[in-house]
Amino acid sequence: MSAEAERLRVVLCWHMHQPDYRDPDGLGYHLPWVYLHGIKDYVDMAAHLEAVPGARAVVNFVPVLLEQIDDYARQIKAWQQNGRRISDPLLAALAGPGLPLEAEARRALIHACSRANRKHLINRFPEFSRLVEIGEWMCRHDEGARYLNDGFLADLLVWYHLAWLGESIRENDLRVASLQAKAGGFTHADRAELVALIGEQMASLVPRYRALAGRGQVELSVTPYAHPIVPLLLDIQSAREAIPEVDLPTLRCYPGGEARARWHIRAGLDSFERYFGFQPAGCWPAEGAVCEATLRLLEEEGFRWLASGQQVLCNSLMVSGRGAPLPKDWVYQRYRLEDSQLSCFFRDDGLSDLIGFTYGSWHADDAVANLIAHLENLDQSTRGMENRVVAIIMDGENAWEYYPHNAHFFLSALYQRLSEHPRLQLSRFADCLDDTAARPTSLSRLVAGSWVYGTLSTWIGDPDKNRAWDMLGEAKMAFDRMVATQQPPAEILAQWERQLAICEGSDWFWWFGAYNPSETVSDFEALFRSQLRHLYHLMGLEPPEYLSAVFARGSGAPALGGVMRKN
Numbered sequence: 001m002s003a004e005a006e007r008l009r010v011v012l013c014w015h016m017h018q019p020d021y022r023d024p025d026g027l028g029y030h031l032p033w034v035y036l037h038g039i040k041d042y043v044d045m046a047a048h049l050e051a052v053p054g055a056r057a058v059v060n061f062v063p064v065l066l067e068q069i070d071d072y073a074r075q076i077k078a079w080q081q082n083g084r085r086i087s088d089p090l091l092a093a094l095a096g097p098g099l100p101l102e103a104e105a106r107r108a109l110i111h112a113c114s115r116a117n118r119k120h121l122i123n124r125f126p127e128f129s130r131l132v133e134i135g136e137w138m139c140r141h142d143e144g145a146r147y148l149n150d151g152f153l154a155d156l157l158v159w160y161h162l163a164w165l166g167e168s169i170r171e172n173d174l175r176v177a178s179l180q181a182k183a184g185g186f187t188h189a190d191r192a193e194l195v196a197l198i199g200e201q202m203a204s205l206v207p208r209y210r211a212l213a214g215r216g217q218v219e220l221s222v223t224p225y226a227h228p229i230v231p232l233l234l235d236i237q238s239a240r241e242a243i244p245e246v247d248l249p250t251l252r253c254y255p256g257g258e259a260r261a262r263w264h265i266r267a268g269l270d271s272f273e274r275y276f277g278f279q280p281a282g283c284w285p286a287e288g289a290v291c292e293a294t295l296r297l298l299e300e301e302g303f304r305w306l307a308s309g310q311q312v313l314c315n316s317l318m319v320s321g322r323g324a325p326l327p328k329d330w331v332y333q334r335y336r337l338e339d340s341q342l343s344c345f346f347r348d349d350g351l352s353d354l355i356g357f358t359y360g361s362w363h364a365d366d367a368v369a370n371l372i373a374h375l376e377n378l379d380q381s382t383r384g385m386e387n388r389v390v391a392i393i394m395d396g397e398n399a400w401e402y403y404p405h406n407a408h409f410f411l412s413a414l415y416q417r418l419s420e421h422p423r424l425q426l427s428r429f430a431d432c433l434d435d436t437a438a439r440p441t442s443l444s445r446l447v448a449g450s451w452v453y454g455t456l457s458t459w460i461g462d463p464d465k466n467r468a469w470d471m472l473g474e475a476k477m478a479f480d481r482m483v484a485t486q487q488p489p490a491e492i493l494a495q496w497e498r499q500l501a502i503c504e505g506s507d508w509f510w511w512f513g514a515y516n517p518s519e520t521v522s523d524f525e526a527l528f529r530s531q532l533r534h535l536y537h538l539m540g541l542e543p544p545e546y547l548s549a550v551f552a553r554g555s556g557a558p559a560l561g562g563v564m565r566k567n
Contacts, residue, residue, distance in 0.1 A: 006383070007379075007422075007423055007424060007425040008375065008378060008379040008382070008388050008389075008390065008423060008424050008425065009388060009389040009390065009425050009427040009431070009432060010375060010389075010390045010392065010418060010424050010425065010426055010427065011057075011058060011345070011389060011390065011391050011392065011393075011426075011427050011428065011429055011432075012056075012057045012058070012392050012426065013057070013058040013059075013060060013221075013284065013307060013391060013392065013393040013394075013429070014045060014057060014058070014059050014060065014394070014395070014396030015060045015062075015223075015284055015393065015394065015395055015396055016042060016045075016059060016060060016061050016062065016065060016396045016397065017060075017061075017062040017065055017223065017227060017395070017397075018033050018034045018037065018062070018064075018065045018068065018397075019064065019226075019227065019505050019507035019508075020064045020067075020068065020226065020502050020505065021033065021034060021068065021527075022068065022071075022087075023087075023530070024499065024502070024530055024531050024533075024534030024535075025530075025534060026087075027087070028087035028088060028089055028092075029087060029088040029089070030523065030527055031523060032088055032090045032091065032112075034065065034068040034069065034072065035069075035072045035088065035091060035198065035202060036164045037397040038069055038072065038201065038202050038205060039161075039164060039165055039166060039169065039198055039201045039202070040164050040165060040166045040397075040400070040401075040406060041166065041396060041397035041400055041406070042069075042205050042396070042397070043166040043168060043169060043201050043204075043205065044166035044167055044168050044400070044406055044407075044408070044411075045059070045396050045411075046205070046208040046209060046212065047166070047168035048168075048411045048412060048415055049212055049217050049218060049415070050208070050212070051412065051415075052412075052415040052416055052419050053215075053217070054419035054420070054426075055217060055415040055416075055418070055419045055426055056216075056217055056218070056219075056419075056426040056427055056428055056431075057217070057218055057219075057426070057428070058218070058219045058220075058221055058282070058428050058429055059209060059212075059218050059219075059220055059221070059396065060220075060221045060222065060223060060282075060284040060396075061209075061220065061221075061222060061223070061272070061275075062222075062223045062226075062227050062268075062286075063222065063223070063225045063226075063267065063268045063271035063272060064225065064226050064227065064502070064505070066206065066271060066272070066275050067271065069202055069205055069206065070206070070275070072088070072091075072199075072202045073199060073202040073203035075087060075088075076091075076195060076196070076198065076199030076202065076203075077199060077203070079095060079195070079199075080196060080199065086195075090109075090112050090113075090157075091195065091198070093109055093153075093157055094157045094158070094161060094191050094194065094195055095191065095192065095195045096154075096188050096191055096192075097188045099150050099153050099154065100153075103143055103145050103146040104145075106145040106146065106148060106153065107139050107145040109153060109156075109157075110135035110136070110138070110139055110145060110148070110153075110156065111139065112160075113131075113132070113135070113156045113157060113159075113160040114132050114135065114136060116160065116163060116164065116401070117401040117402065120401055120402065120403065120404060120405075120406075121163045121164065121401060122163065124163070125159060125162070125163055125180075127155075127159060127183050127184060128156075128159035128160070128162070128163055131152070131155055131156045131159055132156070134148075134152070135148065135152075135156060151185065154186050154187075154188075154191060155184045155185070155186055157191065158179065158186045158190060158191060158194060161194055161198065162176065162179060162180060162194070166406055167405050167406050167408040168408075169197070169201065173197065175193055175194075175197055176197070179193075179194065206275050206276070209276075210275075210276050210277065213276065218428070219280075219281070219282065219428035219429060219430050220272075220276055220280055221280045221281070221282035221283055221284055221429075222268050222269065222271075222272040222280045222282075222283060222284075223268060223283065223284055223285065223286050224261070224264035224265045224267075224268045224283075224285065224286060225263070225264040225265075225267040225268040225271065225501055226264060226501040226502050226504060226505040227286040227287075227505045227506050227507065228260075228261070228264050228286055228501070228504045228505060228506060229286055229287065229289045229450070229456065229459050229460075229506045229509070230261050230264070230285055230286065230289060230290075230291075230294045230297070231289050231290060231291035231293070231294055231448045231456060232254065232257075232289075232456060232459065232460060232469075233254050233257040233258075233260050233261045233264075233504065234254075234257050234258055234261055234291065234293045234294065234297075235253065235257070235291070235293065236248060236249065236251060236252065236253055236254060236460070236469070237252075237253070238291045238293075238448035238456070239448070239455070239456040239457070239460050239461065241291070241315075241447045241448040241449070242315055242447055242448060242449045242454055242455040242456065242457075243455050243456075243457060243461070246457065246460070246461040247461055247463075247466065248460065248461070248466065249460070249466040249467070249469040249470045249473070250466075250470050251469050251470050251472075251473035254469075254472075254473060254476065255473065255476045255477055255480055256476070256480060258293075258297070260476075260500075260501075260504065261294075261297055262297065262301070263497060263501065264501060264504070265297065265298065265301045266301065267498075267501065269301070269302075279302065280303075281303065281304040281305060281429075281430050281433070282303060282304065282305040282306065282307070282429050282430065283298055283303045283305070283306045283307075284306070284307050284393070285298070285306060285308070286505075286506045287450045287451060287452065287458070287459075287506055287510075288307060288308040288309045288312070288347065288393070288450050288451035289308075289448075289449070289450040289451075289456060289459075289506075290306065290308045290312060290446065290448065290449070290450075291446065291447075291448035292337065292445075292446045292448075294306075295337055295340060295342055295344070295446060296340070298342060299340055299341065299342040303342060304341075304342065304343060304430075304433055305342065305343040305344070305345060305429050305430070305432075305433060306342060306343075306344055306345075307344070307345045307346070307347065307391060307393055307429065308344065308345075308346055308347070308449075308450070308451065309346065309347050309349065309449065309450055309451030309452070309454055310331050310346050310347050310348060310349040310451075310454075311349065311449065311451075311453060311454025311455075312346065312446070312447060312449040312450070312451075312454050313330070313331060313335070313346040314326070314330075314331075314454065315447040315449060315454050316443060316445050316446045316447045317330060317443075319445050319447055320443065320444045320445045321444075328381055328382065329381075329382045329385050329388065331346050331348060332348075332378065332382055332388050332389060332390055333387050333388070333389070333440075333441045334387050334389060334432055334433075334438070334440045334441065335440055335441050335442075335443045336440040336441070336442060336443065337443050337444075337446055338442055338443065338444050343429075343432070343433055343440055344440075344443070344446075345389065345391045345429055345432070346391060347391050347392070347393040347451055348390055348391055348392055349451075350374075351371065351374060351375075351390065351392050352392050352393055352394045354367075354370070354371060354374075355371070355392065355394060355399065356394050356395070356398075356399045357399075359371070359403070359410060360399065360402035360403040360407075361402075364404075364407075364409035364410040364412075364413055365409075365413060367410055368410060368413040368414050368417055371414070372417060372418070372421065372424070375390060375424055376423065376424070378390060379423050379424065386438040386439075387432075387438035387439070387440065387441065389427070389432050391429075393451070458509075458510055459506055459509035459510060460509065462512065462513045462514075464512040464513055464514075464551060464552035465509050465512045465513060467512075467551050467552075468508060468509055468512055468528065468551075468552070469509070471532060471544075471546070471547070472503055472504065472532070474544065475500070475503060475532050475535055475536065476500065478536065478539065478541060479496060479500055479535070479539065482496075482539045482540075482541070483496070486539075495538055496535070496538055496539060499531070499534060499535045499538055500535055502531050503528070503531045503532055503535055507524060508524055508525075508527075508528040508531075511523075511524040511525070511552075511554070512524075512525065512552040513552070513554065514553070514554060515554070516554040517554050518553060518554040519554075520554065521552055521553060521554030522550075522553070522554075525550060525551065525552045525553075526550075529547045529548075529551075532547055533547050
């Protein structure tokens with residue numbers, strides 16, 4: 001065996017995902033997270049790879065995110081060329097020239113500009129921190145916001161967007177340095193300059209990742225179109241495979257679920273090819289949620305690999321008769337389901353969670369040294385075994401605001417040290433497929449589950465989640481009746497199908513449940529009902545009365561604000 005083949009493969013897989021925040025009636029964006037993560041995380045993640053030519057990674061994009069990135073770039077260009085208003089209210093307020101006059105609108109704007117990590121995005125900049133404190137004090141007092149003049153609001157908006165900029169922009173763009181040095185008294189020209197910078201960054205994202213893929217540094221993969229939990233579309237009862245006693249919705253099965261799953265997969269592939277110019281080999285199913293039928297479907301649609309969570313593999317090995325104690329390398333192999341050619345990789349939960357939940361409070365050098373020590377120990381303990389691969393899979397955006405300087409020092413050191421390591425080899429999943437000397441390990445069963453606890457309980461089983469499935473099921477049955485009776489023209493049917501797809505996305509169900517923060521639950525609950533109402537309106541139907549009433553409220557404060565879960 002060659003020295004190259006003996007090195008332990010390490011795959012860093014970053015999942016880029018935001019749900020569709022666009023108002024279904026075309027009135028604008030409800031939440032700004034696509035462009036804010038765009039100018040902070042998606043930009044920086046590309047820059048880190050560009051800076052280390054020897055680095056390798058897998059980057060997974062959700063098609064509805066790609067569409068929104070493109071939409072922001074187009075809207076900002078139209079604003080620059082002909083003054084057309086930007087439909088995101090926060091970005092439109094930055095662009096100006098005017099600012100809201102009503103006290104409630106000003107209060108909402110101040111609140112929006114305080115939605116950022118207090119330690120790393122607000123307190124890092126004393127001028128911004130002072131503005132936030134003033135705004136919060138004024139908003140706690142009746143009518144206080146009306147006494148804050150336009151100059152205050154303009155400065156707050158500029159600093160909010162400066163704070164959200166990625167370190168690669170902050171270090172290299174003189175416009176940013178000039179605005180930060182000015183510190184306050186920002187003019188409309190300053191604001192316009194910042195919007196132009198944001199537009200440039202949003203327009204650069206797809207070409208930069210396409211170029212990284214073209215150079216072989218990045219393998220790009222995809223998730224089905226609107227990020228649905230495919231196993232639940234195929235069979236709601238599959239939730240019982242990991243939790244037999246789980247409470248399920250009144251809806252016994254999702255009508256036409258297999259056809260809808262295929263629609264998401266094919267629409268996702270079409271969207272991916274439109275932006276990147278080729279078909280991907282791999283898929284990170286939404287939330288790593290899989291079942292045996294999901295694998296068969298993805299293989300039929302041409303995928304060569306998928307990835308899921310470690311606990312899914314553990315559950316599957318246990319029911320396959322390969323019970324405890326499991327072999328020491330059990331998660332560090334490539335698997336195939338019997339009678340399938342689709343390769344399956346499984347996330348190392350421990351290492352992924354160290355990056356997601358622990359290292360943010362460490363010194364970057366200590367964190368990287370600790371991770372590499374874990375990998376070196378794995379290399380030693382599995383040496384001599386074939387088919388070794390460590391899959392570190394996590395969000396490409398949500399963890400970094402919990403690190404100083406957007407994890408700049410951690411990620412820079414991580415890529416550099418791993419790319420130079422004599423015993424570890426940064427790889428892509430496609431590289432593992434090309435290793436003809438190692439045969440995948442056979443898997444006789446695959447238990448339905450996801451990266452979160454190895455179950456589907458994050459999206460079903462809670463009373464609010466189950467109620468949402470019943471609402472979605474009723475809408476789907478109405479959709480089926482209208483398609484059968486009306487036989488709409490192709491372009492009208494396409495509108496209906498896309499709107500239905502947005503309603504089928506996983507994020508609504510993720511946020512329903514009392515354990516999530518009330519403000520975020522409120523945002524997603526209202527948007528979910530709005531999306532369902534719009535589907536009924538598109539079909540010319542009166543929405544059910546229950547879609548006018550709130551059905552889910554949160555009260556919790558989970559790890560890192562609820563955006564991630566630790567296994």
